[in-house]
Amino acid sequence: MEQIDALQSRNEVINLRQVSSQELLKNQKELLIIHNGQLYHLRETRNGKLILTK
Template sequence: MSTTGTLLTLSQSAPPRPSNVDDAGTPVAAVRRISSHRLLAGERELVIQHMGSEYHLRLTRNGKLILTK
């Protein structure tokens, strides 16, 4: 008795990579996000103190943000 069959090869694409790992598969910390409206709290300027220096975050008339030292 002879059995004739078909060999079926399935190729499977790689599963989607989670968004919290880099290309090498190393876990990446989530970046904290805050809206500019919440950060400025209705004001047009905010002073950020960083390592002994002051930085000014300003909201322009065109709605853009500028950070200056």
């Protein structure tokens, strides 16, 4: 049963829409996102990691 659940989860992830960070940031290091009326800040660190803060 666990194998079936794992396969279903993997298929759900494959079917999710994917967007590259380069497409989101468009050669910038920071992006502001409005979600449910709240402002979030997505930024890329010097090490190439992403940080999302409110």
